[in-house]
Amino acid sequence: MEIALSSQLQMQAAIERPQRCRRSRKSIIPGFGLTMGFTLAWLSLIVLIPLSALFLRAAGLGWSEFLTVGFSERAMAAYRISFGTALAAAALNGVFGLLTAWVFVRYEFPGKRLLNAMVDLPFALPTAVAGIALTALYSPNGWVGQFLAPLGIKVAYTPLGIVIALIFIGLPFIVRSVEPVLADVRVDVEDAALSLGARPWQVFVRVILPAILPALLTGFALALARGIGEYGSVIFIAGNMPFKSEIAPLLIVTELEQYNYAAATAIATVMLLASFAMLLVINLIQAWTRRKVDS
Amino acid sequence: MSAPRLPHHSIAVRRALILAALAFIGFFLVLPLVAVFAEALAKGFATYGAALVEPDAISAIKLTLLVAAISVPLNVVFGLCAAWAIAKFDFRGRSVLVTLIDLPFSVSPVVAGLVYVLLFGAQGWMGPWLIEHGVRIIFAVPGIVLATILVTFPFVARELIPLMQEQGRADEEAALALGASGFKTFIRVTLPNIRWGLLYGVLLCNARAMGEFGAVSVVSGHLRGLTNTMPLHVEILYNEYNFVAAFAVASLLALLALVTLVLKTSLEWKFGYSHGSAR
Numbered sequence: 001m002e003i004a005l006s007s008q009l010q011m012q013a014a015i016e017r018p019q020r021c022r023r024s025r026k027s028i029i030p031g032f033g034l035t036m037g038f039t040l041a042w043l044s045l046i047v048l049i050p051l052s053a054l055f056l057r058a059a060g061l062g063w064s065e066f067l068t069v070g071f072s073e074r075a076m077a078a079y080r081i082s083f084g085t086a087l088a089a090a091a092l093n094g095v096f097g098l099l100t101a102w103v104f105v106r107y108e109f110p111g112k113r114l115l116n117a118m119v120d121l122p123f124a125l126p127t128a129v130a131g132i133a134l135t136a137l138y139s140p141n142g143w144v145g146q147f148l149a150p151l152g153i154k155v156a157y158t159p160l161g162i163v164i165a166l167i168f169i170g171l172p173f174i175v176r177s178v179e180p181v182l183a184d185v186r187v188d189v190e191d192a193a194l195s196l197g198a199r200p201w202q203v204f205v206r207v208i209l210p211a212i213l214p215a216l217l218t219g220f221a222l223a224l225a226r227g228i229g230e231y232g233s234v235i236f237i238a239g240n241m242p243f244k245s246e247i248a249p250l251l252i253v254t255e256l257e258q259y260n261y262a263a264a265t266a267i268a269t270v271m272l273l274a275s276f277a278m279l280l281v282i283n284l285i286q287a288w289t290r291r292k293v294d295s
Numbered sequence: 296m297s298a299p300r301l302p303h304h305s306i307a308v309r310r311a312l313i314l315a316a317l318a319f320i321g322f323f324l325v326l327p328l329v330a331v332f333a334e335a336l337a338k339g340f341a342t343y344g345a346a347l348v349e350p351d352a353i354s355a356i357k358l359t360l361l362v363a364a365i366s367v368p369l370n371v372v373f374g375l376c377a378a379w380a381i382a383k384f385d386f387r388g389r390s391v392l393v394t395l396i397d398l399p400f401s402v403s404p405v406v407a408g409l410v411y412v413l414l415f416g417a418q419g420w421m422g423p424w425l426i427e428h429g430v431r432i433i434f435a436v437p438g439i440v441l442a443t444i445l446v447t448f449p450f451v452a453r454e455l456i457p458l459m460q461e462q463g464r465a466d467e468e469a470a471l472a473l474g475a476s477g478f479k480t481f482i483r484v485t486l487p488n489i490r491w492g493l494l495y496g497v498l499l500c501n502a503r504a505m506g507e508f509g510a511v512s513v514v515s516g517h518l519r520g521l522t523n524t525m526p527l528h529v530e531i532l533y534n535e536y537n538f539v540a541a542f543a544v545a546s547l548l549a550l551l552a553l554v555t556l557v558l559k560t561s562l563e564w565k566f567g568y569s570h571g572s573a574r
Contacts, residue, residue: 029383029467030477035376036384039392042373046445047399050410053420057413096319103316107309115317117560121324123499124552124559126506128526129545132533133327136334136542143330144322168323200308229403232508232526236533249405253513256409261418268406275401283394 051272058269061262070266074242075251079270082248085159086227089166090174090220096167097174097223098216104175105182119175122168127232134165135237157239162247165233170223177219178212185211214289218282225278229271331549334542346532346540347547354520355528355544358436362511362524363504366443370500371493374451378489379481382459383467393456399448407445408513411438434516439524442510447500454496455489462488491566495559502555506548 058066069075103109104116122130138145138155148155155161185208193203231249239245246254248271255264336343346352377396381389399407413419415432425432432438466488470480486493508526515522517531525544532541 027384027464027468028471029464029480030471031379031481032384035380036386039373039377039380042376043392043395046441046448047395050414050445051398051402053414054406054410096316099312100316100319103313107313109313113564115320117556118320118324120556120559121328121552124502124506124555125328126508126526126545126548126552128508128529129331129506129548129552130327132529132541132545133330133334136330136538137326143326164323168327171323225401229401229406231403231405231512236530249403249509252405252409256412256513259418261413264409265413268403268409271403272406275403275406279394279398279401 054265054268054272057261057265061266065262066266066269069260069263070270072263074246075248075263075267075270077243078246078248078251078267081159081162081244081246082228083274085162085247086166086224086230089163089170089227090224092163093167093170093174093223094216094220097171097219098178098212100171101175101178101182105179119172122170122172127169127230128236130168131165131233131236134168134233135161138164138237156237157241157245159238159245161237161239162234162245165237166223166227166230169230169233170227173222173226174216174219177215177222181212181215182208214285214292218285218289221278221282221285225275225282228274228278328549328553331542331545334538335546337542338539342539343543343546346537346543349540351520351523352528352540352544355523355525356547358439358523359505359525361436362440362443363501365440366447366504367497367501369444370447370451371497373448374455374493374496377452378455378459379485381456382462383464393453396452396456397449399445402445404446404507404509405513408442408510411441411445411514433514434518434522436522438514439511439522442514443504443507446507446510447503450500450503451493451496454492454499458489458492459485491562495562498555498559498562502552505551 058070061069100119104112135142135156137143138148138161140146140149140154140156142156145155153160155164190203190207193207194200198206229249231247231253234247235250238247238250240250248267252264252267252271255261255267335346377392381392412433414421415425415438416422417426417433419433432441466484467480470484471477475483505524506526507524508530511524512527512530515524515527517523517527519531523531525548529541529545529548532538532544
């Protein structure tokens with residue numbers, strides 16, 4: 001999901017374009033059988049068969065066992081923590097990511113291009129590296145943690161730490177989603193609203209926000225989806241206490257290490273269904289965006 | 296993306312917003328990166344260097360390079376095939392196919408690793424058969440490669456598909472009509488057209504392949520010197536409270552990330568190439 005939504009939007013727009021002139025001539029370009037065959041075979045081998053194996057294995061558990069191990073108290077607590085922290089991080093990113101995108105699109109300041117390039121750092125930096133770096137910063141004697149500790153704020157080894165890690169991971173999704181759309185918002189419409197007596201905040205809420213809302217929602221959903229499944233950056237800073245700061249992906253690993261294949265399978269199935277649901281939501285938002293753009 | 300004139304923003308508001316954004320980026324992006332190098336060098340260059348030439352670190356570096364050297368080219372071949380089939384031909388179900396190719400992006404890395412354990416592990420479906428024939432996939436290099444291919448699956452394909460669709464079919468059709476073979480057309484016409492997009496996809500794919508943690512962690516078994524990639528080695532050192540060594544190996548991965556960012560940004564600046572956002 002690394003690559004921003006706009007490319008997905010364009011991809012789908014591009015896919016739909018040629019279909020309108022479908023009845024066109026037969027292509028003289030060779031290689032359809034070969035490339036299509038390889039694509040389908042490789043896709044099945046690497047993605048489709050392994051993922052169906054998970055569902056089949058879960059189906060083999062039977063309903064009652066699936067519900068018992070997949071929704072045990074510990075699993076429920078893990079889902080709550082995973083979804084809750086991902087939601088909080090995506091919401092905070094929604095605010096600060098929008099602010100960042102706004103500043104990049106609307107203002108000039110020294111070092112802007114460099115900082116803009118830095119926004120993609122979470123896509124390029126391995127998650128484990130991000131995890132230990134954030135833990136070092138926010139642990140009670142770390143660079144940031146030492147100032148928070150006297151205030152009674154514990155970040156590392158608490159759910160707050162998970163939120164911090166997920167803010168890092170999710171930031172580029174929001175910024176890269178909003179930036180191109182914000183750049184397209186016409187300034188003359190804002191000027192018109194202002195000259196008609198609207199206050200700046202009214203212009204933002206009534207003119208700018210509606211225009212960028214689909215992009216903001218998509219970025220939010222992408223960040224949320226990534227946050228729910230995130231593992232590497234979280235486990236170092238989380239503390240991993242069952243019922244308190246244990247995320248669902250970590251619980252899968254723990255169950256697997258104890259040879260509890262049934263529990264690992266059931267929890268993983270729930271997580272996979274959740275990511276399919278997120279994928280569906282993202283596609284719906286984009287379909288809505290396209291309709292809005294077309295009309 | 297030149298900034299439009301904005302008469303209605305007071306300078307104070309503008310400055311406050313810029314400062315807030317800078318503080319946010321500084322805290323969440325710059326500071327962690329600086330921390331990696333500061334912690335790695337906390338006990339001087341000698342300790343730093345020693346952590347990198349230690350045998351387990353060397354074998355982790357070698358394994359990471361090996362895994363990337365296998366998985367990235369396979370993803371390139373797949374990406375080229377998928378993009379060729381999807382961009383150069385009309386067929387039903389194209390958007391379904393694109394969605395399926397995108398699927399691994401939305402799967403948790405841990406789940407991506409688990410599915411291979413369920414297939415090939417000792418308790419998995421093919422496990423008994425594999426043990427009988429002396430083939431090890433889980434807790435061995437093949438499993439690590441498979442898990443890496445799964446999590447990096449869409450990277451090259453989804454850079455190439457929109458790019459090749461946008462470029463259309465006229466160039467290839469002209470070459471073919473003039474008598475070039477299909478393969479020659481691909482090498483001489485298509486490949487030069489898509490080279491920057493391909494490079495872009497390879498860069499991102501490689502960064503993820505070398506840095507993948509969750510999926511690889513599930514299938515690797517963490518055998519020191521044997522199935523430890525660099526990110527897994529970082530974890531082991533960190534959990535042993537060997538912080539300087541952990542951050543030293545992590546600093547190599549951070550350098551990889553920085554090189555990736557620099558190359559990616561220069562591609563965007565020089566060729567106006569950008570994944571969709573500005574194209």
